[in-house]
Structure formats: structure tokens, C-alpha cells
Amino acid sequence: MLQLAGLFAFIGLTSFGGGITAYIRRLVVTQKRWLTDEEFLPGLGLVQLLPGANVVGLSVYIGNHLKGPLGSVVALGSLLICPFISTCALGFLYFHAGKTADTRALLAGITAVACGLMASMVFEAGEKAIKGAMDIFLIILTFALVRGTPSFELFDHRIPTLPHLSVPIVILIVAPLAIWWHRPRPSKGLSSTDSGAS
Amino acid sequence: MNTTLLQVAILFATLSLSAFGGGKVVLPTMHHDAVQVRPDYPANNHQWMDDEDFVNLFSISMAAPGPSMMVVTLVGLKACFPYGTAIALLGALVATLAMFVPSSFLVYFAGNWWDHWKDSPWRHSVMDAIMPISTGLILAATWIISKTSIHTIPTAIMGVIALCLMLFTKINPVLMMAVAGVISWAFLR
Numbered sequence: 001m002l003q004l005a006g007l008f009a010f011i012g013l014t015s016f017g018g019g020i021t022a023y024i025r026r027l028v029v030t031q032k033r034w035l036t037d038e039e040f041l042p043g044l045g046l047v048q049l050l051p052g053a054n055v056v057g058l059s060v061y062i063g064n065h066l067k068g069p070l071g072s073v074v075a076l077g078s079l080l081i082c083p084f085i086s087t088c089a090l091g092f093l094y095f096h097a098g099k100t101a102d103t104r105a106l107l108a109g110i111t112a113v114a115c116g117l118m119a120s121m122v123f124e125a126g127e128k129a130i131k132g133a134m135d136i137f138l139i140i141l142t143f144a145l146v147r148g149t150p151s152f153e154l155f156d157h158r159i160p161t162l163p164h165l166s167v168p169i170v171i172l173i174v175a176p177l178a179i180w181w182h183r184p185r186p187s188k189g190l191s192s193t194d195s196g197a198s
Numbered sequence: 199m200n201t202t203l204l205q206v207a208i209l210f211a212t213l214s215l216s217a218f219g220g221g222k223v224v225l226p227t228m229h230h231d232a233v234q235v236r237p238d239y240p241a242n243n244h245q246w247m248d249d250e251d252f253v254n255l256f257s258i259s260m261a262a263p264g265p266s267m268m269v270v271t272l273v274g275l276k277a278c279f280p281y282g283t284a285i286a287l288l289g290a291l292v293a294t295l296a297m298f299v300p301s302s303f304l305v306y307f308a309g310n311w312w313d314h315w316k317d318s319p320w321r322h323s324v325m326d327a328i329m330p331i332s333t334g335l336i337l338a339a340t341w342i343i344s345k346t347s348i349h350t351i352p353t354a355i356m357g358v359i360a361l362c363l364m365l366f367t368k369i370n371p372v373l374m375m376a377v378a379g380v381i382s383w384a385f386l387r
Binding site for chain 1: 214215216217219223224231254257258259260264271275276286287291304305306319320322323327328330338339340344347348350354356357358359360361362363375381383387
């Protein structure tokens with residue numbers, strides 16, 4: 001149990017900016033041999049499907065797998081405790097330093113890279129997501145609903161301005177459409193993964 | 199104070215259960231609710247900070263260790279900052295727990311019946327359906343953050359360079375942030 005706490009505290013401290021599921025797999029499956037790939041990969045699929053950060057979900061899944069409910073709590077707690085402390089410290093530092101020319105310039109550079117990082121995630125996610133024209137439409141629809149749209153003319157009808165819709169509401173609107181489109185279609189094979197352009 | 203804590207808890211607990219594709223996808227709603235952006239729609243505008251603060255807190259959380267969504271901790275911290283250090287820390291704790299605990303419960307309970315679905319074709323359907331939605335949400339988050347933060351040509355160029363380096367090399371993003379921060383501090387002050 002102590003090892004579990006130690007490992008996830010280590011993961012919490014050494015993980016930056018997300019995208020570290022491969023790193024966790026190497027630690028837990030390859031090095032420590034606590035789980036086999038057959039146990040790890042379904043968990044990864046599960047946390048990718050469910051809401052929440054993948055790292056957080058994986059810590060709960062692995063903790064539960066190894067030590068039951070208490071293991072989940074220990075893994076999640078030790079994952080978050082160090083980042084929580086360091087993040088709060090940085091936050092206070094920022095609030096006390098205030099928005100001076102120095103902090104503004106420093107953070108402008110960091111933010112530019114953060115934007116680039118976010119944009120690269122769009123490309124990575126898009127590569128996996130786009131299997132046909134409908135997927136592109138779903139991406140644009142989701143984007144437009146979250147962003148809100150300005151008013152425009154369509155066939156002599158005035159389409160009113162659409163305000164920002166909160167993410168939960170957008171998911172409730174788009175998800176049924178997306179699941180219906182990707183529903184299992186026996187004529188095209190076992191699952192919809194086989195359908196559509198690749 | 200209690201109202202603010204409650205607002206923080208409700209906002210992040212809701213977002214926790216809608217963060218399909220990782221915490222970053224709920225950034226647009228977090229931004230909308232935390233920053234005063236729409237005076238005509240005040241119900242969910244808490245006015246905890248301005249645009250610049252939000253973007254800066256996001257950048258700090260990306261550069262700091264931890265899961266990508268530690269920005270919720272900073273938003274909670276900032277929301278309760280006017281009430282003193284102790285309350286601010288409480289706000290940060292409430293925000294963090296509200297963001298990470300509900301989704302964790304979901305993983306815990308779903309793990310038990312997940313295996314029953316192993317052979318169901320619907321499992322693939324749902325996964326295929328969620329991918330484009332996640333992509334659209336990340337796109338919206340990227341758009342919001344970039345729109346609020348990138349105002350000058352040099353920062354735009356830095357962002358594009360960072361994107362290219364990210365896509366085509368394996369340089370650590372935190373290293374890039376450090377270098378960009380120093381460059382920006384040295385030349386753009």
C-alpha cells in the first residue's frame with residue numbers, strides 16, 4: 001500500500017501537461033509488473049471513455065485493482081497531494097506578484113506554448129476521431145455550440161445569435177446524434193469501426 | 199463566502215462529469231462561468247477574475263506538475279482569495295475535490311460492469327461517437343484560450359512554433375514553456 005502511494009505521488013510530481021498514459025503503463029506494467037497488459041488496457045479504454053482526466057481515472061482503476069476501494073483512495077490522494085501543494089504555492093506567488101511587466105512578459109511566453117500544446121492535442125484527437133465526413137461535421141457542430149455563433153442570414157431567414165452553451169448541455173445534444181450515427185451496423189461488419197473512410 | 203464555496207463546488211462537480219476526453223475540454227465553460235464575459239447573461243457569471251487572470255492561471259497550471267486540469271485548483275484559489283489565505287486554500291481544496299472525485303466514483307463503479315460489455319459492438323459505437331465530440335471540445339478550448347491570450351504577432355509566432363515542435367519532435371513541453379517564458383521576458387517586456 002505504501003508502495004502504491006509512493007508510486008502515484010511520484011507520477012503526480014513528474015507528470016506535466018497531461019498525455020502520460022504511456023508513461024504510467026511503462027511504470028506499472030513493464031517495470032513494477034503489478035498489472036498485465038490484459039488488465040491494464042481495458043482500464044485505459046474505460047477511463048478514455050468516461051469523463052475526467054485519464055491519469056486520475058487510471059489511478060482509481062489501478063488502485064482498486066490492486067488493493068480494493070481503499071487502494072483507489074490512496075492512489076488518487078497521493079497522485080493529487082503534491083501537485084495540489086505546488087500549484088497553490090505558485091498561485092499565491094502569482095497573486096502576490098501581481099500583473100507587473102515582468103510577470104506579464106514571462107507568462108505571455110508560457111501561454112503561447114500552452115496554446116501550441118492545446119492545438120497539438122486537437123490534431124492528435126482529430127487524427128483518431130475522423131473516420132468519415134460525419135465525424136468532421138460532429139467536430140464542427142460541437143465547436144460551434146460551445147463557442148456560440150453570431151447571427152447570420154440563411155435563405156432570407158434571420159438565424160439569431162447563439163450564446164455559449166455549457167459543455168454538459170452540448171454533450172447531451174451531440175452525443176445521441178453521434179452514437180446513433182456510429183451505431184452497430186451488421187451489414188457493414190461487426191462494429192462501426194469498420195465503416196466509413198479510413 | 200459560503201455562496202462562493204458552493205458555487206465553486208457546483209460548477210466543478212458538474213464539469214467533472216462532462217469532461218469527456220480529459221479536463222481540458224471543459225475550459226470554455228469554466229472560462230465563461232469564472233470570468234465576467236456576458237453582462238446580458240449574468241446568472242452564471244461569478245466575476246472571480248478577468249480574462250488575463252484566467253489565461254495566466256491556465257498557463258501556470260500547464261507548467262506546474264500534476265494532471266493537466268490543476269487549473270481548477272487555481273480557479274478555486276482565486277475565487278476565494280478575497281476572503282483570506284485560509285479560505286482561499288479551502289476554495290482550492292473544494293474545487294479540486296469537486297473536479298476529481300465525481301469522475302473517480304464513476305470510474306470505480308463503471309469498472310465493475312465494464313467487462314460485461316467486452317463483446318458488445320455498442321462499446322465501439324460509444325467510443326467512436328465520443329472521439330469527435332472530444333475533438334470539437336478541445337478545439338473550442340484551444341480557440342477560447344488562444345483568442346483571450348494571443349494579442350501580439352510575436353506570441354502568435356511562438357505558439358505556431360510550439361505547435362510544430364510538439365507535432366514533429368519529442369521535446370518536453372515544459373522545457374519549451376521555460377524557454378519561451380525566458381525569451382518573452384527578455385525581449386517582449
